[in-house]
Amino acid sequence: MLRRWPVQPEPIIRGLLLLVLSAVVLYPIFWLITNSVRPNGEIFKHPAEWLPPTPTLEAYGKVFGTGLWLRIFLNSYFVAGATTLVAVTLGALAAYGMSRFAFRGKRPLEFFVVGTQQIPPVAMIIPFFALVRQFGLYDTHLALIITYASFALPLAILMLTTYFATIPIELEESAFIDGAGRLRMLWTIMRPLALPGIVATGVFAFILSFQDLLFAVQLTVSDDMRTIPLGIVTLIGQQNVDWHQMLAASVLASIPLLVLYALAQRYLVSGLTLGAVKQ
């Protein structure tokens, strides 16, 4: 671009546009947060003030007051963490196999992986329910973990396969001469080089399992097993909705993934760049 004026109007216009769009995008979240600190009776007041005149943390007290919510949060971390570990490990093994070897049946396998992505979760709940009961896994976290891992696997394999394919094979050849086994190569050479792709894949798997409601509703029943989305939805009662506590819990439930993004953001787009898009 040629610089014709000493002051360019363009960056200023762009900056203003970005600010306005940010405000539009964040408005629902702003509304959620401000309502969570309104006194209970003021949540549906019309017309409402932009900011609550008498903010209170009463609702948060209610959430923290019971030990149940601490348990629910730990459940979600545990289930999502374990899912991520399983999906990334199995995904990386499969991706290594698919990006580093030529073998019979590889093309059909790629179609299979892409195809499984199309299976809608709602189509599986009846057979899943039966299957999980049969194996005595009903109302356990293990049932959730294997379910989420299987749903995270297709994307994990696709993302990692294409990411691994971009890493020069020569790096492994020298290690191969040194007599390193394949698994060792995967761990010592691929893992550090493919870190952005692995982190991006992990974040996707974590978010997928952290956000699910459908399977959590069907496969668990006791209070102790609840994950965050289920915990929030449980506050919608038969007769009335505990809006107050639900809003505070919703705000708190949003924090873990925001923190996760802040930690992983530097890898996320670059990890995806070479991963999912260039299938």
Place this chain on the structure above:
Amino acid sequence: MGAPAVRKASRSAAPGRRGSWRRALLPYAFVAPAILVMVALMVFPMGRMFHLSLFQDLFSRAGERFVGLENYADLFQKELFWIALKNSIVFVAASLIIHQIVGGGLALLLMSRMRGPLRAFFRAIFITPWLIIPAVVAITWVLLLDHRGGFNSMLRTLGIVECCPPPEWFGDFTLAMPALIATNGWGGYPLTMIMWLAGLQSIPKDHYEAASVDGAGRWRRFRHITLPAMGPTILTILLLDTIYTFRNWDLPFLTTGGGPGDTTMVLPLLTYREAFIGFNFGISAASAVMILLITAFFVFWFLRIRGRLLEG
């Protein structure tokens, strides 16, 4: 994809010490665990669902009874199925258009010249809705679009709706579907934006520089460099977005539950309702199979266009 690298790799594996049959089995050992899990937990249940769709009186004491395609015939005779199909198509099409316009537009804005930290800051803001769990997205929008909610308050402050009683967005026959689409538009555009960003970053910079030297304006650079380079990526995004939006159960379930009337009844909700409220497992299974078939139809369609783009 990296075919030459693969051939080279298999050749490099040749001077191993182990037996040749072991080497031949090695790639399968790597892919087997993942494939086994996927077969056991995705393919088998899906096959079972297909099987269930051919039976009636499932899980009953009298025992199940094979009925062939009768469940499908019953499903097609239900007016609700056609309503749900139409609603699903409207919901998916409108969501995809919003995701592309908002997600793609924001990605282009973010890729323009900007200092690094500033870009990271705005990127974080625009990604936020993706990080909010769908249950919370639903609750937030129900709160926002309640007739005494924030959106109506804002309309009033701006002096737009003063005349009439404020609308109950999710409870209104004509407004419920647009409200649902807006909710999903907000919750879903960041994924499109992230993939757009990833695609844009892989376009070589020198293409733009060459075009700038030739004196190509912004629009022409977008039209002749960005868009052709992004074509396959956009189709990949549309493909994934179709899959994810068609199967979306959480948002309609938590915001409208399919109502008012059946104005927001979509196929996943119908599948769910037939199974867990109507206990018509056979019909529910048939409806689930229909979701898979319809999604597959669109996926193959997108793949064909994408293949043509990649060739041309």
